[in-house]
Amino acid sequence: xxxxxxxxxxxxxxxxxxxxxxxxxxxxxxxxxxxxxxxxxxxxxxxxxxxxxxxxxxxxxxxxxxxxxxxxxxxxxxxxxxxxxxxxxxxxxxxxxxxxxxxxxxxxxxxxxxxxxxxxxxxxxxxxxxxxxxxxxxxxxxxxxxxx
Numbered sequence: 001x002x003x004x005x006x007x008x009x010x011x012x013x014x015x016x017x018x019x020x021x022x023x024x025x026x027x028x029x030x031x032x033x034x035x036x037x038x039x040x041x042x043x044x045x046x047x048x049x050x051x052x053x054x055x056x057x058x059x060x061x062x063x064x065x066x067x068x069x070x071x072x073x074x075x076x077x078x079x080x081x082x083x084x085x086x087x088x089x090x091x092x093x094x095x096x097x098x099x100x101x102x103x104x105x106x107x108x109x110x111x112x113x114x115x116x117x118x119x120x121x122x123x124x125x126x127x128x129x130x131x132x133x134x135x136x137x138x139x140x141x142x143x144x145x146x147x148x
Contacts, residue, residue, distance in 0.1 A: 004106040004134035008141050011099040012148035018073035018093050020148060021102065021141075024050045024065060030144035032136045035060060045070045052080065056133065063087070085110050102141065106134075 010017060020026055022044055027034040035053040042048025050065040063080040070076045073093055080087040087108045094101040108130075 002108045002130040004104070004108075004130060004137070006104050006134050006138040006141075008102045008104070008138060008145060009096055009099060010102065010142070010145035010148065012145055013098065014073045014093045014095050014100045016148045017100040017102060017145060018076075020145070021091055021093075022070065022072070022076045024048075024052075024067075024078065026144070027052065030137065030140040032140050033133060037065075040064075042067065050078075065089075083111065100145075102145070104137070104141065 012020075023039075025037045025039055027037045031054075033054045033056055035055055037050050037052045040049040040051050044067070046067050046069060048067040052063045052065055054061055054063065061082060061084065063082050063085075065078045065080045068077050068079050075090070075092045077088065077090045080089065085108055087106055089104070089106045091105075092103045094103070
């Protein structure tokens with residue numbers, strides 16, 4: 001199972017960081033793979049639904065994200081799904097001095113025939129696209145949060 005696990009420290013206070021990142025439509029500003037994210041329903045809390053279109057390894061894919069847990073201003077968890085995969089994204093916000101430590105973890109579980117790739121994704125060559133995806137998202141998040 002591919003896992004993207006990154007941490008970012010920002011000078012922005014936890015409430016501002018929470019407000020920004022818990023609105024998942026901001027992924028277009030910090031996740032380079034995101035083409036667009038639209039809130040379909042909800043107010044940003046538990047049960048809110050987003051439609052996300054992302055580009056990964058040259059292909060566009062659509063995912064439906066649902067907020068499954070939201071505890072302002074400390075944690076939000078979203079579950080994404082389409083016919084190829086299920087992903088669980090968890091973002092935690094911890095005060096760090098006057099700023100915030102953000103921990104982002106995405107766990108991806110493939111479905112169908114793609115599930116057979118799981119054992120191979122630990123190999124450097126096959127795991128590289130996921131490492132790059134995480135690195136790019138981390139850099140994007142650092143830049144976006146620096147503007148808060």
